[in-house]
Amino acid sequence: MQDKLQGIVRKLLGEGAIEYFIGYGAGSEPHRVVPCFVTSEHEIERLVWGPLCPHNLSKYVLQAKDLEGKAGLLVKGCDARAIVELLKQHQIEREKVVVIGVPCQGQVDPRKLEEVLGVPMEQVQGVEDAGDQFLVTIGEDDRKVAKEQVLWDKCLYCRHPAAFEYDFTLGEIVPFSIDAGESEFAKVEELEQLSVEERRAFWQKQFARCMRCNACREVCYACYCKECIFDRKMPRWLDKPPLLPENEIYHLIRAVHLAGRCIDCGECERVCPMNIPLSRLYKKVQKDIAELFDYEAGIELEEVPPLVSFELDDQDPFM
């Protein structure tokens, strides 16, 4: 699939159909993959694809607005939802982007892999997809590990492994499912069972650890405001110190701004240096939006986002 990808990119660049291509590239070590921008022939061999490509590259496509020509982009199923949403939110034009969809068979969480194998990632030479398992090369050895043990949590309940909005595809869309044994909202429901005080204690503890590095905001496709509310001085919504209650305000406002737009790519939690379980917050947002308004972001281009619309017969528990 990697060869097919490089072939398509070579053709697109050669014909001048795109000005640059955004994909995954080999990083400084065998287990590292980084976002990669390819503008010329000799960079194409840097492009890779495999189970170590969790990044959502869709955000980079926003830079293409200023390009004369088009940008090309590689998307997994989860990332493709961001493209649909960006189109819906009028942030990009469809003609400016050439989308290559790849049918993902699950991405590996390095921390889980380290725990299961008992070796640090530095010793991992490569990870390959092998049906229900991954084939992990460590030095001279190949070890097999069951997928459900090492996938990112979001992959365990993935319902959209392949992009449904694309110009090219790297392969047949193979249904991908792992019986994770619990629903995608299990962790949210766990918290919902607790009392109000217990929930407050949980979230205060988590928000207290936030250092307001803004990584979650920077990586999120939906955070594209030219002037973020948190950077405004007039009015000043948020003071600088990374303390409660500012941290709580930061995360709750971000959650509210993403309501109806969060596509569950999981990047915010992945990049958080303090390992704050942001998925427990954002899955709650997704769950409420789905239950209240029967809406899922990034699936149907024609669907209107729920918080910029209304129905005359919306439920009304307010007297």
Place this chain on the structure above:
Amino acid sequence: MEDSETGGNGFEPKILIFACNWCSYAGADLAGVSRLQMPANCRVIRVMCSARVRPEFVITALSKGLDGVVVLGCHPGDCHYSEGNYFTRRRGLFLKKLVEYVGIEPERFQVRWVSASEGAKFADTVAEVTRQVKALGPNRPRPKA
């Protein structure tokens, strides 16, 4: 403004009310003109429409320590700007769930519809919300005096 249902420690909550200019604020005015008695714990901010109330207002208020936030608007169908309160309704539905999920008691954020002729309803709303929030106690620990 005694209330026998309080925790007994003299806690006086600070409650914020957003009232839309055309209905709720007029209703509040009517309550005043009618000399209806209400607890004095609520601060009223007049907005032109309840839809002006962005979720950020509610979140910032509650996280910074206000004990309760109430958003009042026209009854659905009667918005002065035709549709504003429909958006308020949707936002309110969503925000109520989120606020409760992060550990803030649900009574601390409420949305109600109060029309310009409902002076009594405004007074009742103030009394009821004050009573409910008083019983819950302070939202955040009060700074030591």
